[in-house]
Amino acid sequence: MLRDLMARHGRTWIIAEGSGGGCYAVRRVSLWAHGLERGLCNVRCGATVEELARNLEEETRLERRSRPRQAF
Numbered sequence: 019m020l021r022d023l024m025a026r027h028g029r030t031w032i033i034a035e036g037s038g039g040g041c042y043a044v045r046r047v048s049l050w051a052h053g054l055e056r057g058l059c060n061v062r063c064g065a066t067v068e069e070l071a072r073n074l075e076e077e078t079r080l081e082r083r084s085r086p087r088q089a090f
Contacts, residue, residue, distance in 0.1 A: 019067045019068070019071075020033065020035065020041065020067050023067060023070065023071050023074070026074075027043065027074050027078075029046070030045060030046060031043035031044065031045060031046065031062075031074065032044045032045075032046060033070070036063070039065070040063060040064055040065045040066065040069075040070075041063070041064055041066075041067055041070050042061060042062065042063045042064070042070070043061070043062045043063075043070060043073075043074060044060065044061050045059075045060045045061070048060050053081075053084065056080065056083075056084040057080050057084075058077060058080050058081060058084065059077065062074055062077060
């Protein structure tokens with residue numbers, strides 16, 4: 019499951035198992051204040067791989083919601 023998570027989110031996040039259990043993800047590129055103000059995080063954790071997967075999916079939803087729309 020961790021390998022699947024890395025395949026899906028590995029371009030944006032560095033994903034690893036925690037030394038005390040659980041796992042965590044750190045953004046490869048830190049967010050600016052604009053992203054943080056909109057509820058995005060630079061680090062997400064989970065007690066299980068499944069919990070981390072849910073947290074990263076939530077980050078993906080927040081990212082899509084916080085992107086400014088382009089006018090054509």
